[in-house]
Amino acid sequence: MPNLLALDASSSACSAALLIQRGGGEPRLVSRFALTPREHTRRLLPMVDEVLAEAGLTVAELDAVSYGRGPGSFTGLRIAAGTAQGLAYGLDLPLLGVSTLEALALAAHRRHGVANVVTAMDARMGEIYVAAWRCRDGATEPLLAEAVMPPEQLQLPPADGREGWYAIGSGWSLWEAMPAEVQAAISRRDAEAEPAAEEMVLLAARDYAQGARPAAHETQPIYLRDQVAWQKGK
Template identity: 55%
Template sequence: MSLHLLALDASSSACSVALLRQNGADRECLARYEMTPRAHTRRLMPMVDELLAEAQITPATLDAIAFGQGPGSFTGLRIATGTAQGLAFGLDRPLLGVSTLKALALQAHRRFHFRYIVTALDARMGEIYAATWHCLNDSVSLEQAEAVLAPEAFSLPEDETDWVGVGSGFTLWERFAATVQVRMSQHLVDMEPRAEEMAWLGADDLAAGLGQPAHLAQPVYLRNNVAWKKPA
């Protein structure tokens, strides 16, 4: 099986693109990542062009497009969604929306081998976007559903697991309940979602038949979904 999948993300202060190339069982990923506050519109497509030039391929070679669908910056999500839709529509390729929180969990697992991860992004207005994950061998399973809520309202599953927190939401660490803090061995605030992990997750979703037509792509804001519950 041969695959060229482009992923892009603008959900945070960072802007990133990645190209996953697969030939049979072999996979490699080329990536670009820049901290570009308020410059996503100006940098996203040039980064795509630079990456394709490095790979020495044209857009027509791409088999699918993945993008960070949220949660995250409202403006950044709209930019990423619109750019991904334009590429997918123009090329007539399937589109895959990837959770920014899931991509962040995979990044933490691959970089530090963490297994039980809380991902939290700063949602502004005194709230966080958060979810919990179990990671094993590059596989990421959702434990508690993604939600937007105040740090004080966040809770962990009732078990004996030690958790690690990653993401900008932990700049509000002092507002998390003491019962949560005591069960988290560490928290890393400087990790942002990256297109590289979205490419890996997008490839798996594509293989599972989850690609969609471009017009069906939607950002995930979570602002109207305030419940914190374990998925069925």
């Protein structure tokens, strides 16, 4: 297994995670996470230093870098992208972009064992970033493609089995604006959860194992709409 570093600043949270394996043993995951609105620039690189120090690893021992490529805060995405690209360029490493919505889905699955997950992040201006996923055995399968829309327009595919949908992400703070049929399909929801590098590094490891080796200049943030640049900076 490669040594992978992940960074995220796509929301009010800032995080870094490191996945390492040495001597054929079990992989080790080291992470940092903090709610730090407007402090991402100051906090991100120190978090990287902390996870490397805790793991006893140097940047020269990394095999790839990854980051939360969006959707999310325009300012936060640019901070994470710039930091990750700088590391990848400087170390001549591949740079893997990871979906923030998929990271939320994996977080719900890891923490609660849920199979049907609908992820939504507040996109500001009365809209949400949204996607739906089927999760099994630590793997995610997209059922509803990532999109940006007013919450009133959200429609969900049928849930798999009797479980109903687990709703996660800041977009669910707009619950009152969701259609009645969407509300009826939701069994549980967590509007406080933010994307985290801990899940992103696991998703990046999956992609790396499948042969993904994009160069630093090939990996760009995903905004879903140009107007996201107007949203309030983190």
